[in-house]
Amino acid sequence: NAGVTQTPKFQVLKTGQSMTLQCAQDMNHEYMSWYRQDPGMGLRLIHYSVGAGITDQGEVPNGYNVSRSTTEDFPLRLLSAAPSQTSVYFCASSNIPNSPLHFGNGTRLTVT
Amino acid sequence: AQTVTQSQPEMSVQEAETVTLSCTYDTSESDYYLFWYKQPPSRQMILVIRQEAYKQQNATENRFSVNFQKAAKSFSLKISDSQLGDAAMYFCAYRSLLTGTASKLTFGTGTRLQVTL
Numbered sequence: 001n002a003g004v005t006q007t008p009k010f011q012v013l014k015t016g017q018s019m020t021l022q023c024a025q026d027m028n029h030e031y032m033s034w035y036r037q038d039p040g041m042g043l044r045l046i047h048y049s050v051g052a053g054i055t056d057q058g059e060v061p062n063g064y065n066v067s068r069s070t071t072e073d074f075p076l077r078l079l080s081a082a083p084s085q086t087s088v089y090f091c092a093s094s095n096i097p098n099s100p101l102h103f104g105n106g107t108r109l110t111v112t
Numbered sequence: 113a114q115t116v117t118q119s120q121p122e123m124s125v126q127e128a129e130t131v132t133l134s135c136t137y138d139t140s141e142s143d144y145y146l147f148w149y150k151q152p153p154s155r156q157m158i159l160v161i162r163q164e165a166y167k168q169q170n171a172t173e174n175r176f177s178v179n180f181q182k183a184a185k186s187f188s189l190k191i192s193d194s195q196l197g198d199a200a201m202y203f204c205a206y207r208s209l210l211t212g213t214a215s216k217l218t219f220g221t222g223t224r225l226q227v228t229l
Contacts, residue, residue, distance in 0.1 A: 031215035040121075042203060042219035049215070058216065090157065094215050100147065101217060103157035 002026050006091050006104035013081040013111045021076040021107050023091030029102070031094045032074040036060065036087040037106075043090060049074055081111045114139045114206050118220035125194045126228050132179075133189045133223045135204030145207040146180070146187045147217070152200040160202070163187065191225075199227040 007022045025032065033048035035058075045058030047066040055066050063085060065077040074093075078085060088108050092101040115138045125131035137146070148160040163171045163180050170178050175195075179188045191198055204220040207213065 033215035033217075035217075035219075040221055042116075042118075042221040043205075043217070044219070045216055088155065092157075092215060092217075100159045100162060101157075101215065106155045106157075108155075 004091055004093055004102050004104040006089075006107050008107060009105070011107060011109050013078075013109065015081060015083060015111060017081050018077070018079050019081065020078075021089055021091075021109070023074045023076065023104060024072050025074075025091075025093040025102070026072065027093065027095070027102065028071060029093035029095045030071065032068065033058070033092050033101075034064070034066065034074070034076045035090045035092065036085075037090060038087050046076065046089075078109075081109075083111045085109065086111045114141075114144075114208065114218045116204055116206050116218050116220040118204055118223050120223045121221070122224045122226070124226040124228060125191070125198075127194055127196060129194055130190060130192045131194055131225065133191075133202050133204075133225070135187045135189070135220055137185050137187065137204070137206050137218075139185070139206065139208075141208055141210070143209045145209070146178075147205040147207065148176070148178070148187075148189045149203045149205060149219075150198075150200045151203065151222075152197075157203075161189065194227050196227050196229075199225055201225075 004025045034046040035043040049055045049068040091104040146163045150158045175192045205217040
């Protein structure tokens, strides 16, 4: 059982480039979310989804887009990367409120 | 909006000893979940323990237990018989029970735990 799979594990971008961080889960979870982790700031919610076709903004959504066309996939798009987006990104999923979040292994993104 | 505060950026404990990590939170909701996650150097996020706010009994998982004080909005983690493998960053997290919030956690800033021989 793969759980939550994030790709790539590492990425280096130049300022202004675009890219998509991939996230897929095979547990048929309705709820998915993206977090970024910065030193001294814990994890902060970027965007989340409560099911296919439904997304909403979290605490730090600026500079990121998401879509949820299927239950399994929840990609995170950076349209024009900025150095402030250098971070570790985590995707997570859950099925019901009293079950814990399942996290992917993270993507370390560096924007130069 | 909820906030979660971890006031201890770093803690150290000797192997086999007991350590307590602090967490306080702020919310106007009466029902919610609280979690402790462990993040070792591998970067993986590992659930340590969870507590439902409506349960008065403190949760325990082997060497890990919590002291949940709902009125004080406090949720500390006690690690007994500390092991070298417990060295990691520990995050306290809050989850609302409101509709549509199942994937929304509010995290504290973390406590880095060192375990010494």
